[in-house]
Amino acid sequence: MGSTFGARLRTALDTRGPLCAGIDPHSSLLAQWDLTDDVAGLERFSFTVVEALADRVAALKPQSAFFERFGSRGIAVLERTVADARSAGAVVIMDAKRGDIGSTVAAYADAYLDPTSPLFSDALTASPYLGFGSLEPLYTLAEKNNAGVFVLGLTSNPEGAQVQGAVGASGRTVAEEIIAAAAARNGDASPMGPIGVVVGGTVETPSFDLSRLNGAYLVPGIGAQGATAADVKRIFGSGARNVVPASSREILRSGPSAAGLRDAAARTVEELQGILD
Numbered sequence: 001m002g003s004t005f006g007a008r009l010r011t012a013l014d015t016r017g018p019l020c021a022g023i024d025p026h027s028s029l030l031a032q033w034d035l036t037d038d039v040a041g042l043e044r045f046s047f048t049v050v051e052a053l054a055d056r057v058a059a060l061k062p063q064s065a066f067f068e069r070f071g072s073r074g075i076a077v078l079e080r081t082v083a084d085a086r087s088a089g090a091v092v093i094m095d096a097k098r099g100d101i102g103s104t105v106a107a108y109a110d111a112y113l114d115p116t117s118p119l120f121s122d123a124l125t126a127s128p129y130l131g132f133g134s135l136e137p138l139y140t141l142a143e144k145n146n147a148g149v150f151v152l153g154l155t156s157n158p159e160g161a162q163v164q165g166a167v168g169a170s171g172r173t174v175a176e177e178i179i180a181a182a183a184a185r186n187g188d189a190s191p192m193g194p195i196g197v198v199v200g201g202t203v204e205t206p207s208f209d210l211s212r213l214n215g216a217y218l219v220p221g222i223g224a225q226g227a228t229a230a231d232v233k234r235i236f237g238s239g240a241r242n243v244v245p246a247s248s249r250e251i252l253r254s255g256p257s258a259a260g261l262r263d264a265a266a267r268t269v270e271e272l273q274g275i276l277d
């Protein structure tokens with residue numbers, strides 16, 4: 001894996017289109033797919049999504065919570081999901097939203113961003129709300145191992161603004177500070193640095209400039225949370241580069257047939273491409 005995370009993600013977006021499909025095995029989706037709400041159902045669900053989509057979407061984002069629900073056997077399914085998705089060519093973004101004091105974050109870095117770990121992923125979502133610098137061990141290991149980190153900037157949920165919209169001593173909002181810190185960390189890496197930022201597709205249009213990140217924006221909320229391709233354009237402008245729109249339930253509801261999942265993903269990519277080109 002010689003190329004950087006930024007280079008791999010850029011190539012995946014260029015060749016496969018701008019979409020990250022989420023793997024969120026909600027119990028309601030297991031029921032809709034006629035699967036049991038247990039490890040066997042989880043396994044069938046996840047492997048079906050990987051089988052249908054990993055060879056065609058730019059990125060897959062397993063939501064760790066739905067695997068953790070089943071304890072160590074659920075984590076074993078997550079390990080195989082990540083490995084199979086990566087070998088089929090998808091960039092895997094582990095959605096575990098980790099965050100803690102730096103000395104503990106170092107252990108999360110080992111768990112997700114060290115290639116010898118069974119959960120090694122191309123990138124990890126992380127919460128910078130113990131301070132952007134508390135995640136330093138993730139940034140360091142990501143750089144060393146050509147992986148990436150997505151820090152939460154403006155999250156898609158309505159409660160997020162209470163923290164992320166707060167104005168600090170600098171006169172800038174917390175979210176703006178996070179994005180500025182990520183931009184500084186990315187420097188002038190080409191085609192983009194390893195630190196991405198999450199900006200939900202449901203958020204109000206930010207009043208500050210998003211274009212200076214030199215990293216990727218992960219944009220969840222497409223579909224089930226009401227965000228559309230038009231929202232991606234509203235937030236990032238047309239021609240936005242390095243934007244990774246993400247959709248989980250909207251696509252997953254089109255399963256369990258591989259054709260249904262593929263059609264839903266292809267439709268979403270088409271809508272997004274029409275707006276981002």
Ligand SMILES: O=C(O)c1cc(=O)[nH]c(=O)n1[C@@H]1O[C@H](COP(=O)(O)O)[C@@H](O)[C@H]1O
Binds near residue numbers: 022063125220
């Ligand atoms: O980091 C994320 O992916 C994330 C950040 C955010 O601000 N909002 C958000 O919905 N997510 C995740 O994106 C997925 C959204 O799923 P759907 O609403 O089903 O498309 C879930 O796994 C969320 O945990």
